[in-house]
Amino acid sequence: MDSFRVLVVDDEKAFLETLVNRLNKRNIESIGALSGEQALEEMKKKLFDVVILDVKMPGGIDGIECLREMKKIQPLAEVILLTGHASVETSIEGMKLGAFDYLLKPIKLEALLPKLAEAFDKKSDHEQKIRKARIKE
Helix, strand or coil, X not given: CCCCEEEEECCCHHHHXXXXXXXXXXXXXXXXXXXXXXXXXXXXXXXXXXXXXXXXXXXXXXXXXXXXXXXXXXXXCEEEEEECCCCHXXXXXXXXXXXXXXXXXXXXXXXXXXXXXXXXXXXXXXXXXXXXXXXXX
């Protein structure tokens, strides 16, 4: 698997730091954001392949609203939603807005890593199709 860049968005600081550290140890370039607002700022500065996004965040914008804005900034970035509160409506809404998948917290790294790889592959396929379409033009 090629190297790829991941943005982890979660308001639980200990969870966020642990996940970012564990991904970086596996040579998956990762940075964290503690809020939706901070995540959107990061996406304006840097390109990400995959975003791991907590659905339930207090304060300004929740995960679903954040997803909606992320897709405007970086339409090809794949987003994996995380929630500690199993909500079928939220997962359906997230999928309609273009989320790649939906996982329940607490998340095991062994379950997350294959999802990250699948999401990265999907983004790479999209980019390749766009390049081929541009070449044909």
